[in-house]
Amino acid sequence: ETGVTQSPTHLIKTRGQQVTLRCSSQSGHNTVSWYQQALGQGPQFIFQYYREEENGRGNFPPRFSGLQFPNYSSELNVNALELDDSALYLCASSLPSSYNEQFFGPGTRLTVL
Amino acid sequence: QQQVKQSPQSLIVQKGGISIINCAYENTAFDYFPWYQQFPGKGPALLIAIRPDVSEKKEGRFTISFNKSAKQFSLHIMDSQPGDSATYFCAATNTGNQFYFGTGTSLTVIP
Numbered sequence: 529e530t531g532v533t534q535s536p537t538h539l540i541k542t543r544g545q546q547v548t549l550r551c552s553s554q555s556g557h558n559t560v561s562w563y564q565q566a567l568g569q570g571p572q573f574i575f576q577y578y579r580e581e582e583n584g585r586g587n588f589p590p591r592f593s594g595l596q597f598p599n600y601s602s603e604l605n606v607n608a609l610e611l612d613d614s615a616l617y618l619c620a621s622s623l624p625s626s627y628n629e630q631f632f633g634p635g636t637r638l639t640v641l
Numbered sequence: 642q643q644q645v646k647q648s649p650q651s652l653i654v655q656k657g658g659i660s661i662i663n664c665a666y667e668n669t670a671f672d673y674f675p676w677y678q679q680f681p682g683k684g685p686a687l688l689i690a691i692r693p694d695v696s697e698k699k700e701g702r703f704t705i706s707f708n709k710s711a712k713q714f715s716l717h718i719m720d721s722q723p724g725d726s727a728t729y730f731c732a733a734t735n736t737g738n739q740f741y742f743g744t745g746t747s748l749t750v751i752p
Contacts, residue, residue: 568745
């Protein structure tokens with residue numbers, strides 16, 4: 529059984545640029561959630577995708593957007609990067625029913641200079 | 642606004658001792674409270690979870706105690722081992738998809 533994978537592992541961007549992060553869900557999982565984890569903080573929910581539609585969104589501005597593909601993989605796009613966007617971005621996959629265990633990937637470390 | 646408050650920020654325990662991490666919440670609509678364990682370079686992994694209709698749940702050396710009236714819940718790690726050294730996060734949800742995490746507790750178990 530393949531776990532959740534994310535790419536790239538690390539990324540360095542400058543303020544104002546755009547970034548795309550990728551996530552492959554665990555086999556059999558069709559729901560993907562994205563989290564932002566700032567240094568020394570807990571993960572903060574960005575949004576969730578189910579059947580290629582956004583299924584819940586946290587308190588993040590519209591410049592954070594996502595996609596889910598028919599194979600359940602997902603992308604997180606962030607436009608107009610700000611210094612405060614520097615964080616570990618985590619992807620988690622799960623089965624579609626509420627309260628199912630979320631399986632997290634290792635994350636992408638984004639640094640904005 | 643921090644929906645779930647977690648303490649302590651860091652904890653050092655001797656091998657064989659009991660590690661206790663506490664969390665508090667305000668939103669009485671929360672109905673599912675998981676604990677996650679995170680090792681360096683890895684994503685969080687579900688450790689144990691509880692619903693508010695029970696006051697305690699035990700899985701091996703890990704126990705969640707839940708106090709609904711006080712809006713508090715805690716993780717107890719019995720017979721703590723060096724391999725338990727990690728960061729622990731409490732979380733809460735009332736939707737099943739949007740989870741609110743605490744700020745984390747860095748646990749170090751000294752051999």
